[in-house]
Amino acid sequence: MKAWQVHELGEPRDVLKLDDVAEPEPAAGQVKVKVLAAPANFPDVLLCRGEYQVKPPLPFTPGVELCGEVVAVGAGVTRAAVGDRVVGNPILPGGAFAEYAVLPQESTFAAPSALDDAEASALTIGYQTAWFALHRRTQIREGDYLLVHAAAGGVGSAAVQLGKAAGATVIGVVGGPAKAKYAQDLGADLVIDRHSEDFVPIVKEFTKGHGADIVFDPVGGDAYNGSTKCIAFEGRIVIIGFAGGTIPRPALNHALIKNYSIVGLHWGLYHAKGPQVIDECHVELTRLADKGLVKPLISERLPLTEVADGIGRLGDGSTVGRVVFQP
Template sequence: MQAWQVHENGEPDEVMRLAETERPTPGEGQVLLRVRAANVNFPDALLCRGQYQVRPPLPFTPGVEICGETEDGRRVIVTPALPHGGFAEYTVADEAAVLPAPKALDDAEAAALHIGYQTGWFGLHRRARLEAGETLLVHAAAGGVGSAAVQLGKAAGATVIGVVGGAEKAAVARQLGCDVVVDRRAEDVVAAVKEATGGRGADVIYDPVGGEAYAQSAKLAAFEGRILVVGFAGGTIPTPALNHALVKNYSIVGLHWGLYNTKNPELVLHCHEQLTELAARGAIKPLVSERVPLAGAAAAVQKVAAGRTTGRVAVVLEGAS
């Protein structure tokens, strides 16, 4: 079979190599899956660079999110078991982690539903306790993680403000349903959000970026607001001033979605059921902006790492729907 392999750490387009390899052999409690589509995530770039919290042994295959097919013909979504990632014709996964792919979504959309939407659901509903009528601010609203949060926020009845970088991404954020869109390249984010909220700020701020985005979040948290720390795609991990959180009466809430797979796996299944229902009634639908063949995976990972994409990029294999 064909599979992308990383033999040394570095930039994805430099260290990912497409090779002919043997199909992986499932271990105890695992299943073999034919990959139908694999979603490209920022963690794939971090894996290539050796900067992710999980460091599989070299060589490994990146690809942390797939829609695949079991040997008995079931269409499923799952996070593959590294080092056998999803940028390959076949992969393996823990049987307990396999979830049915929503019928309302095609393979590329289904592959993009898992990590980003589970992160959004857990972040907004479990950690930040977003309520209908509240204001949600989403940084990088046109990206893969941000676009999921925008759709989930709208489905929850929130007013959504999307912060993006550039006119093209601003147009995407509007199409996703943002009530207000702020282009950080053309506007003062803090001033624009203050104006849009009558000076109050946002009740929940969804931040997968860190760095300057977090600094803006601290200035924009409303009374009893919640800043949801999801990741640091901007490359800088902020050091929050806790006295500021005390004086302004807001919360800083962290989210590591992967922990739920071991600490509370039943809740992951419940979340998937909620997401499947939302997809069935059209309330959410992953924005797949680009579909590439397996041969294009390395370039796609590099493009996502550089922040040059909107929504999701999916690697689609032959025979996918």
């Protein structure tokens, strides 16, 4: 089969090679799928660079989520059967940017019928991360002001839709006019282009001095620092990642004086600490998809042959919305 492989670490365009490799076979408790769609995620960029928290042995195939058709199952599998359309997270080093992949059954979920293959493929990591951030870690409430950084990105776009579904007023911060249009299409109530505007005074004015009740921050750096200046009383800043490249050093005296919380989220830990909660999350996301309240907006649907360029552009920050590869 065809699969993109990384033989040495570096920038995606330089190290991703389309190879012929043997098809994987499922072991006990595993599900083999024909890949129908696989989205680009920022962890794929970090995997190529060797900067992700998971470091698979070389060579490996990146691609951390997919939608696929089950073609074989290992012994003891009860969550999927041959012919099912599923979404989930493949087992590295055999990722989703290939014609076939293997998933552990605990990371395999029924694909929502309301979503097509490309849309369904983008429903696990980004949407589950955003759901845990908003519903488990910051307890979003109807009427909250939610400030989302990188609102046109994979996880930020999910936070915008889930925030609206929860009844929040959503403020999205993006970089550039094309990304601003995408965030508006997602349903953000206010979109701020950080390339031309300072989000801090705009958030204060828009919220009539109240500030953001929840800040969703996958960026770090200046995004985090500015957020501390427009956070509400009893506000919560949830740390998702550091796509901006700079890890902030929080001034804890400032959090004390302004009475706000700094909350971390590591979505992957829930697989070990509370896998039943991930199942509950998928049920809720499926319900919201069926009601039309969440729907990944796919900006590019590309053939498998364009993975290296697509992941490279994601790493450059030049993509808008979700980029999905379909073999």
